[in-house]
Amino acid sequence: MKRLSPLHLCALAVSAIVSAPSFAADTPDYSASELANKIAQETIIVDGHIDVPYRVKNAWVDVTKATEDGDFDYPRAVKGGLNAPFMSIYVPASLDNSPESTQLAHLLIDSVEAIVARAPDKFAIAKSTDDVKKHFEAGLISLPMGMENGSPLQGDLDNLRDFYERGIRYITLAHSQSNHISDSSYDLRRQWKGLSPFGKKLVTEMNNIGIMLDISHVSDDAFYQVVDITKVPVIASHSSLRKFTPGFERNMNDDMIKALGENGGVIMINFGSSFVSKEAGQWRKGLTAARKALIAKEGEDSPKLENFEKSYREKVPYPYSTLDEVLDHIDHVVELIGIEHVGIGSDYDGVGDSLPIGLKDVASFPNLVQGLLDRGYSRKDIEKILSGNLLRVWEQVEQYAATHG
Structure with missing residues (x-):
C-alpha cells in the first residue's frame, strides 16, 4: 500500500482549492466514490x-x-x-x-x-x-x-x-x-x-x-x-x-x-x-476551413485572425468528448x-x-x-x-x- 507522507497530505488539502473549469448544468456529473479514490491512491x-x-x-x-493554468x-x-x-x-x-x-x-x-x-x-x-x-x-x-x-x-x-x-x-x-x-x-x-x-x-x-x-x-x-x-x-x-x-x-x-x-x-x-470522438475532429476541420476562408477574404494581416479560435468557439461551441x-x-x-x-x-x-x-x-x-x-x-x-x-x-x-x- 502506498504510504502518504505529510507533504502528500498537505498537498491533498491544497489541491481542494484548485479551481476547475466550469461547464453547463446539463453536462455529465462525474464524481468518484471512496473506493475509486482509494484505488487511485494505492x-x-x-x-x-x-x-x-x-x-x-x-x-x-x-x-x-499549485498552478493557475495547465493540466x-x-x-x-x-x-x-x-x-x-x-x-x-x-x-x-x-x-x-x-x-x-x-x-x-x-x-x-x-x-x-x-x-x-x-x-x-x-x-x-x-x-x-x-x-x-x-x-x-x-x-x-x-x-x-x-x-x-x-x-x-x-x-x-x-x-x-x-x-x-x-x-x-x-x-x-x-x-x-x-x-x-x-x-x-x-x-x-x-x-x-x-x-x-x-x-x-x-x-x-x-x-x-x-x-x-x-x-x-x-x-x-x-x-x-x-x-x-x-x-x-x-x-x-x-x-x-x-x-x-x-x-x-x-x-x-x-x-x-x-x-x-x-x-x-x-x-x-x-x-x-x-x-476520442469524430465530432471533435470535424469541429477542428470546420475551424480550419473558416480560418482559410477569412484569409482568402481579408488576407493574412486581418486583425480578426488574432483571436480567431476564441471567436469561432463562441459561434460554434467545441464538442467536448x-x-x-x-x-x-x-x-x-x-x-x-x-x-x-x-x-x-x-x-x-x-x-x-x-x-x-x-x-x-x-x-x-x-x-x-x-x-x-x-x-x-x-x-x-x-x-x-x-x-x-x-x-x-x-x-x-x-x-x-x-x-x-
Missing part, C-alpha cells in the same frame, strides 16, 4: 505522455506548486493519485535535420531535472521500473522520460546512447512530419514507405539498449515494419482508436490493435477530444485483444483546451477509476490499465537489453 498510476517540459519552456511555471502540477497529481507520469521530451518537426533538435531535447531533459532539484521531497527521476516502484513506496512522484520525435538522434547511435544515459526510456519515432527515421501519420509524403534504412537499424538498437519503441504518430506501414523487426513488445504512448474517429490515421485501426496484441504491446489511450467515450476506447481494446494491452496516455498539457468532460486535469484519475468500476472492471484489471501493463512491457524491454545489449 495503485501506481503511469501516464504515458504529459507535455510538462514543453509547457514550462513556453511559459515557465513552478509545477512543484499538471504537484498538488493535483497527488489528489489524482498520479505518481509516474512520463515527461514528454517533445521536439517539433520544424527542427528536424538540424542541430537545434538535439539541443532542445537536452534542454527539456534539463528542465525535468530542474523540477526534481527544486523539490526532491516530491519528485524523482525514474530510469527503471524498479525506480518507479521504490519511489511509489517512498511517496515520491516518479518522472520517467520519453522522447517525442526521434529527430534529435540525427542518425547517430552515439546520440541514442547519450539520451539513454540521461533517462530517455521510450522514443516516438516521428512526429508530424516524415523524418530521417520514419514516415508520419500526419505527413502525406511517404518518403520511406514506412521506416528508413536507419529506422530499421534503430529498432534493433533500441531493443538492445533498453528503450521502448513508441509507434504513436508513425504511418501504418511504419507500424507494421516496427512490429515485424522488434524482438520485444512496443507501446503507443498516446493514441486512441480509429474505429471512433474514421479517417484519422493518427489513431490505430482494429487490425493494428490486433497486431499490437500479438506483439505483446500496449496502447495508451489519448484523452484529447479529437482523438466525455469520460464515457474514453471508456469506450478502453472497452474496445479489451474486447479485441484483452485487458493486458491497454493503458493511459492522456496527453495532458499537450492537447490544449480539448480535454473530455470528467478528465480535465491530472486530479481526475479517480473519475476514470470510478468509470471502470461502473463498467464492471475488477480492481485487478483496473490496476493493469493504470500501470501494470506498461510496467510489464518496460520490464520485458529491460530484461531483453540486459542479455542482448
Whole structure:
C-alpha cells in the first residue's frame, strides 16, 4: 500500500482549492466514490505522455506548486493519485535535420531535472521500473522520460546512447512530419514507405539498449515494419482508436490493435477530444476551413485572425468528448485483444483546451477509476490499465537489453 507522507497530505488539502473549469448544468456529473479514490491512491498510476517540459519552456511555471493554468502540477497529481507520469521530451518537426533538435531535447531533459532539484521531497527521476516502484513506496512522484520525435538522434547511435544515459526510456519515432527515421501519420509524403534504412537499424538498437519503441504518430506501414523487426513488445504512448474517429490515421485501426496484441504491446489511450470522438475532429476541420476562408477574404494581416479560435468557439461551441467515450476506447481494446494491452496516455498539457468532460486535469484519475468500476472492471484489471501493463512491457524491454545489449 502506498504510504502518504505529510507533504502528500498537505498537498491533498491544497489541491481542494484548485479551481476547475466550469461547464453547463446539463453536462455529465462525474464524481468518484471512496473506493475509486482509494484505488487511485494505492495503485501506481503511469501516464504515458504529459507535455510538462514543453509547457514550462513556453511559459515557465513552478509545477512543484499549485498552478493557475495547465493540466499538471504537484498538488493535483497527488489528489489524482498520479505518481509516474512520463515527461514528454517533445521536439517539433520544424527542427528536424538540424542541430537545434538535439539541443532542445537536452534542454527539456534539463528542465525535468530542474523540477526534481527544486523539490526532491516530491519528485524523482525514474530510469527503471524498479525506480518507479521504490519511489511509489517512498511517496515520491516518479518522472520517467520519453522522447517525442526521434529527430534529435540525427542518425547517430552515439546520440541514442547519450539520451539513454540521461533517462530517455521510450522514443516516438516521428512526429508530424516524415523524418530521417520514419514516415508520419500526419505527413502525406511517404518518403520511406514506412521506416528508413536507419529506422530499421534503430529498432534493433533500441531493443538492445533498453528503450521502448513508441509507434504513436508513425504511418501504418511504419507500424507494421516496427512490429515485424522488434524482438520485444512496443507501446503507443498516446493514441486512441480509429474505429471512433474514421479517417484519422493518427489513431490505430482494429487490425493494428490486433497486431499490437500479438506483439505483446500496449496502447495508451489519448484523452484529447479529437482523438476520442469524430465530432471533435470535424469541429477542428470546420475551424480550419473558416480560418482559410477569412484569409482568402481579408488576407493574412486581418486583425480578426488574432483571436480567431476564441471567436469561432463562441459561434460554434467545441464538442467536448466525455469520460464515457474514453471508456469506450478502453472497452474496445479489451474486447479485441484483452485487458493486458491497454493503458493511459492522456496527453495532458499537450492537447490544449480539448480535454473530455470528467478528465480535465491530472486530479481526475479517480473519475476514470470510478468509470471502470461502473463498467464492471475488477480492481485487478483496473490496476493493469493504470500501470501494470506498461510496467510489464518496460520490464520485458529491460530484461531483453540486459542479455542482448
